Amino acid sequence: ISDLFAEHQILSRVVRVPVTGTPGEGATVLDHLPFVSKSLSKKSSGLDLSLVGDLLSGKSLPLLSDLLQAGGLVIEDAKGPEVTLQILSDSLLQVTLCCKLYLSLQEILRLKVIKNIRMGVRLEQTGNRTTVALEECHTPPGSLSVEILGQADALLVDKPLELVAGVLDHSLPFLLQKMVCPLATALLSSLLEDLLTIVLPPAISGPEDVQYYVTTTEFREEAILMRVQLVTPCGPAQRALRPDHLAPRSLPPLAPGSMADLVFPVELYNDILSCLYTRKEVHVAPQDPAAADLVQLLSLEELEPGPTASEGSRGSVGLTINTPDPPTVHLIGHTATVTQPGSLVLLGPNNTSSSISWKLLSTAAFSSTNQKLKLQFSPNSAVVTLGPDPAVLKKQEEQLRASLSRFLKRRFLPHHNAQLRGHSLPLPNVKGLSFNQAHMDLSEDYLLLTIPE
Numbered sequence: 001i002s003d004l005f006a007e008h009q010i011l012s013r014v015v016r017v018p019v020t021g022t023p024g025e026g027a028t029v030l031d032h033l034p035f036v037s038k039s040l041s042k043k044s045s046g047l048d049l050s051l052v053g054d055l056l057s058g059k060s061l062p063l064l065s066d067l068l069q070a071g072g073l074v075i076e077d078a079k080g081p082e083v084t085l086q087i088l089s090d091s092l093l094q095v096t097l098c099c100k101l102y103l104s105l106q107e108i109l110r111l112k113v114i115k116n117i118r119m120g121v122r123l124e125q126t127g128n129r130t131t132v133a134l135e136e137c138h139t140p141p142g143s144l145s146v147e148i149l150g151q152a153d154a155l156l157v158d159k160p161l162e163l164v165a166g167v168l169d170h171s172l173p174f175l176l177q178k179m180v181c182p183l184a185t186a187l188l189s190s191l192l193e194d195l196l197t198i199v200l201p202p203a204i205s206g207p208e209d210v211q212y213y214v215t216t217t218e219f220r221e222e223a224i225l226m227r228v229q230l231v232t233p234c235g236p237a238q239r240a241l242r243p244d245h246l247a248p249r250s251l252p253p254l255a256p257g258s259m260a261d262l263v264f265p266v267e268l269y270n271d272i273l274s275c276l277y278t279r280k281e282v283h284v285a286p287q288d289p290a291a292a293d294l295v296q297l298l299s300l301e302e303l304e305p306g307p308t309a310s311e312g313s314r315g316s317v318g319l320t321i322n323t324p325d326p327p328t329v330h331l332i333g334h335t336a337t338v339t340q341p342g343s344l345v346l347l348g349p350n351n352t353s354s355s356i357s358w359k360l361l362s363t364a365a366f367s368s369t370n371q372k373l374k375l376q377f378s379p380n381s382a383v384v385t386l387g388p389d390p391a392v393l394k395k396q397e398e399q400l401r402a403s404l405s406r407f408l409k410r411r412f413l414p415h416h417n418a419q420l421r422g423h424s425l426p427l428p429n430v431k432g433l434s435f436n437q438a439h440m441d442l443s444e445d446y447l448l449l450t451i452p453e
Contacts, residue, residue, distance in 0.1 A: 357387030
């Protein structure tokens with residue numbers, strides 16, 4: 001909000017404007033006052049300097065009052081505003097603009113004035129859309145601070161200063177409300193409407209698209225919290241069974257150094273993985289050198305104990321990698337791991353076959369590019385464990401695990417990671433935020449896709 005107001009210089013409209021009187025007409029009105037020299041009124045100082053002492057000492061209060069009412073007090077410069085926010089409720093935000101104004105009374109008296117402008121922002125939820133309703137923009141009473149600049153403070157006594165403050169307190173709020181509030185209100189409304197409107201590019205085209213809907217929006221001390229419903233094309237069979245009512249858990253705070261977090265409970269993210277996952281079989285040519293050891297080991301279980309499989313029988317075999325179930329992400333402390341269960345099937349001659357089940361575990365590598373969240377297995381950290389193996393393979397368990405590990409890293413993981421990249425999660429598009437530089441932070445039970453400041 002501060003950057004937006006500074007960019008549009010919302011206080012620049014009051015610079016060179018008299019606090020009272022009609023803007024642009026102050027000089028001509030001054031010409032008719034008895035203490036203004038006509039020959040000086042168009043110059044830098046329009047006052048008859050012989051009367052300045054009486055004017056500022058309080059001896060000529062009626063004349064000072066006439067001068068103030070005629071537009072002699074002009075805003076020469078404006079700084080700010082400084083923006084502060086106060087959360088009044090989960091749907092009501094109070095925005096206070098502290099405006100620093102520098103005023104001149106015919107360049108004889110200079111003042112620094114601080115005045116606040118206050119706006120209320122109310123969130124209203126209609127269906128899946130959050131709208132912003134702005135309450136009245138106004139200047140609260142009693143928020144006026146007047147400081148005398150330069151050497152004139154030695155001349156001023158209480159009554160002249162009280163008179164100046166009274167004129168400011170009466171006229172300045174009207175001026176700010178008229179010249180600053182409309183632009184500030186329009187900018188704030190546009191900013192919040194953009195921030196609170198989430199759409200998913202490209203435009204929704206059919207039931208197969210992933211869609212985001214904002215269900216509730218609330219103000220919190222550290223952030224705006226938007227609860228989002230994610231609609232996917234998955235049927236009930238593709239979703240994990242969940243209790244109807246999960247115990248509520250406290251959300252993690254905004255990550256340090258973050259301007260926005262997209263937060264997933266780990267169970268929900270695994271449901272999304274299950275939805276996006278497509279079951280495929282990977283067929284490996286039996287002549288593949290990487291499969292030679294596995295073909296030989298699995299052939300021991302397929303054939304009767306005795307001589308090693310002949311070249312003829314081995315020429316008719318083939319290997320198939322089956323991964324019917326989706327990967328699963330696990331959180332252990334501040335580390336995310338991902339597991340992929342599967343099986344390796346050896347198809348032998350005469351429709352014979354043998355298989356082993358396995359589970360691949362690695363560090364979970366997350367990235368977000370092109371408005372999509374991608375999950376990848378890390379080959380360097382991958383560890384393979386075996387399922388219940390046929391008894392004939394128990395003697396070769398260590399050799400089988402080592403051969404299978406090398407084979408999966410070389411032939412399976414590149415294909416599997418490519419498949420996961422092709423079925424990444426589309427991310428919501430929020431104006432002013434880009435997930436392209438986001439990184440994954442971890443909290444207990446939650447994944448936080450964090451956009452750094």
